[in-house]
Amino acid sequence: MKPGKSRSRVGVIAARRRTTLYVIALGVWLTGAVWLLYHYFIRSVDQFGFENIHPQQQYWLVAHGIFAVAAAWMFGVLWPGHVLGGWRAKIRRTSGGWLFGGVAWLTLTGVALYYIGSTQWREWTSLAHWVIGLGWVVPYFVHVWYTRNSQR
Ligand code: HEM
Ligand code: HEM
Numbered sequence: 049m050k051p052g053k054s055r056s057r058v059g060v061i062a063a064r065r066r067t068t069l070y071v072i073a074l075g076v077w078l079t080g081a082v083w084l085l086y087h088y089f090i091r092s093v094d095q096f097g098f099e100n101i102h103p104q105q106q107y108w109l110v111a112h113g114i115f116a117v118a119a120a121w122m123f124g125v126l127w128p129g130h131v132l133g134g135w136r137a138k139i140r141r142t143s144g145g146w147l148f149g150g151v152a153w154l155t156l157t158g159v160a161l162y163y164i165g166s167t168q169w170r171e172w173t174s175l176a177h178w179v180i181g182l183g184w185v186v187p188y189f190v191h192v193w194y195t196r197n198s199q200r
């Protein structure tokens with residue numbers, strides 16, 4: 049059997065692509081987390097003593113939006129070989145399934161955030177987005193940990 053075609057090679061991510069994936073995953077997570085820090089804990093005080101949204105909060109959202117597009121692109125790159133290949137071979141299905149569900153949810157709710165008009169619905173969608181976003185690291189680390197600590 050040719051190298052790269054055997055069952056034991058299913059799902060392997062080439063080193064350079066893996067680095068790109070790590071940068072994008074870290075970027076999308078950190079920019080979302082820093083936005084939350086500004087939103088909930090950091091305010092700017094104007095000359096009259098009023099607290100306002102800190103101007104940097106907006107920049108972090110723009111950065112997040114850029115990383116979000118990159119994340120959608122990376123997901124498309126991983127889809128044919130990594131996701132479909134791993135799924136069909138029944139390897140790493142549980143953590144991989146959670147990762148897939150997480151990305152689908154984050155993409156859907158992220159896009160919804162652009163278009164939802166109702167303030168109340170937007171607040172719930174925002175919460176549903178970032179709670180799952182922050183928690184996404186759990187299946188991610190489990191997924192990577194299993195890879196690093198098993199022959200397969
Ligand atoms: C958004 C979805 C996913 C992401 C971001 C992702 C990411 C990763 C990463 C970062 C690794 C570790 C690579 C390494 O350290 O060498 C890995 C390994 C692996 N993943 Fe995924 N994964 C996803 C979905 C899936 C799914 C759905 C499956 C299959 C059911 C799967 C199967 C595997 C397998 C089999 C490995 C081990 C590959 C090897 O032996 O090198 N992954 N994945
Ligand atoms: C596949 C991954 C992700 C995608 C595609 C995505 C997409 C988006 C999009 C499109 C927005 C709206 C941007 C705007 O209003 O200008 C957004 C907002 C946001 N995202 Fe994500 N995101 C992802 C992952 C994450 C993660 C991992 C976190 C958690 C740290 C997170 C936290 C946030 C927060 C806090 C907001 C602002 C919510 C608000 O405006 O009320 N996102 N995301």
